[in-house]
Amino acid sequence: MTDADLTRPTVESEAELAFEGALRPTSLGEFVGQAKVRGQLELLLKAAAMQGRSPDHILLAGPPGLGKTTLAMIVAHESGRPLRMSSGPAIQHAGDLAAVLSALVPGEVLFIDEIHRMARSAEEMLYLAMEDYRIDIMVGKGAGATSIPLELSPFTLVGATTRSGMLPNPLRDRFGFTAHLEFYDEAELAEVLRRAASLLGIAVDGEALAEIAGRCRGTPRIANRLLRRVRDYALVHGRDADLATVRAALELYDVDDLGLDRLDREVVKTILTRFDGGPVGLGTLAVSVGEEADTIESVVEPFLVRVGLLVRTPRGRVATATAWRHFGLARGSGALFGDEL
Numbered sequence: 172m173t174d175a176d177l178t179r180p181t182v183e184s185e186a187e188l189a190f191e192g193a194l195r196p197t198s199l200g201e202f203v204g205q206a207k208v209r210g211q212l213e214l215l216l217k218a219a220a221m222q223g224r225s226p227d228h229i230l231l232a233g234p235p236g237l238g239k240t241t242l243a244m245i246v247a248h249e250s251g252r253p254l255r256m257s258s259g260p261a262i263q264h265a266g267d268l269a270a271v272l273s274a275l276v277p278g279e280v281l282f283i284d285e286i287h288r289m290a291r292s293a294e295e296m297l298y299l300a301m302e303d304y305r306i307d308i309m310v311g312k313g314a315g316a317t318s319i320p321l322e323l324s325p326f327t328l329v330g331a332t333t334r335s336g337m338l339p340n341p342l343r344d345r346f347g348f349t350a351h352l353e354f355y356d357e358a359e360l361a362e363v364l365r366r367a368a369s370l371l372g373i374a375v376d377g378e379a380l381a382e383i384a385g386r387c388r389g390t391p392r393i394a395n396r397l398l399r400r401v402r403d404y405a406l407v408h409g410r411d412a413d414l415a416t417v418r419a420a421l422e423l424y425d426v427d428d429l430g431l432d433r434l435d436r437e438v439v440k441t442i443l444t445r446f447d448g449g450p451v452g453l454g455t456l457a458v459s460v461g462e463e464a465d466t467i468e469s470v471v472e473p474f475l476v477r478v479g480l481l482v483r484t485p486r487g488r489v490a491t492a493t494a495w496r497h498f499g500l501a502r503g504s505g506a507l508f509g510d511e512l
């Protein structure tokens with residue numbers, strides 16, 4: 172197993188899903204960090220409850236693993252409404268969406284994960300549904316086609332996206348509230364870990380938790396995953412889950428002191444050594460590391476920018492002085508074009 176398995180959102184195994192499920196907070200009170208978003212959601216839910224109506228539509232935006240799905244579940248739970256889950260990739264035709272919408276019970280919360288990947292035709296249907304709780308269903312084709320209006324039950328749409336920039340404006344504008352989830356700071360992550368350790372019955376000391384918190388890319392999902400590996404390491408080696416064990420386990424899994432994983436490192440190193448620190452365009456960078464531009468932009472870059480290794484400029488991505496230092500390199504010293512020539 173490589174570090175990439177540890178820090179990337181991979182296809183989740185059953186064990187992984189069960190593990191995430193067990194650790195998912197079910198109320199806003201249990202949800203650690205994101206104080207701003209929590210306060211905003213709390214107000215929105217309370218106001219709706221006082222007026223006896225469905226809460227406004229909510230868009231949750233941010234990098235993977237920061238709690239979007241968790242918050243969608245919390246919205247349903249806190250407002251005492253049933254939750255129906257769907258996702259953008261599953262909605263490839265307007266008909267797919269019509270089927271989901273027409274089956275909603277009054278007041279239901281509809282969660283659409285990766286909403287930016289929904290089909291265009293479905294997006295247009297969704298505008299109307301969000302605004303007027305109504306859709307037009309097209310029957311037949313060509314000149315004989317007619318549209319039949321269908322009234323829907325009031326519902327609350329919760330959309331999640333790692334790419335809010337990819338949502339068309341008319342769709343974005345129809346959400347009553349957009350929550351931008353930020354990376355968690357170390358104190359918050361230590362709290363996430365403390366909670367997870369106690370739920371899982373793992374004895375870990377504060378120093379050890381702080382060490383994991385500093386090396387999990389600001390992401391609760393990764394924090395929990397690393398905690399599991401530390402527990403395995405402690406178990407197999409018959410050791411306490413203390414600082415030394417954490418360091419040994421994270422070294423084994425190639426998680427460095429900034430929490431960078433293989434792909435993070437490869438992206439930064441490529442900019443440093445092949446493009447002498449940049450600027451380099453996203454497309455060129457993606458081809459150089461053999462990854463999709465989309466993954467680089469929505470998964471890798473946000474964290475590299477946050478830790479100050481990378482900046483985005485109009486001319487492309489540029490590595491910072493911190494990046495040169497972190498990798499122990501000096502400008503001009505890299506194998507500039509060396510490996511191709």
Ligand SMILES: Nc1ncnc2c1ncn2[C@@H]1O[C@H](COP(=O)(O)OP(=O)(O)OP(=O)(O)O)[C@@H](O)[C@H]1O
Binds near residue numbers: 191192203239331333
């Ligand atoms: N604020 C939090 N407090 C405690 N645990 C959290 C928090 N946020 C997330 N987690 C944990 O991290 C895991 C991943 O969160 P979640 O699935 O909600 O992320 P996501 O933003 O939906 O990610 P993706 O974009 O990959 O779907 C959850 O199982 C949960 O245990």
Ligand SMILES: [Mg+2]
Binds near residue numbers: 331
């Ligand atoms: Mg999710």
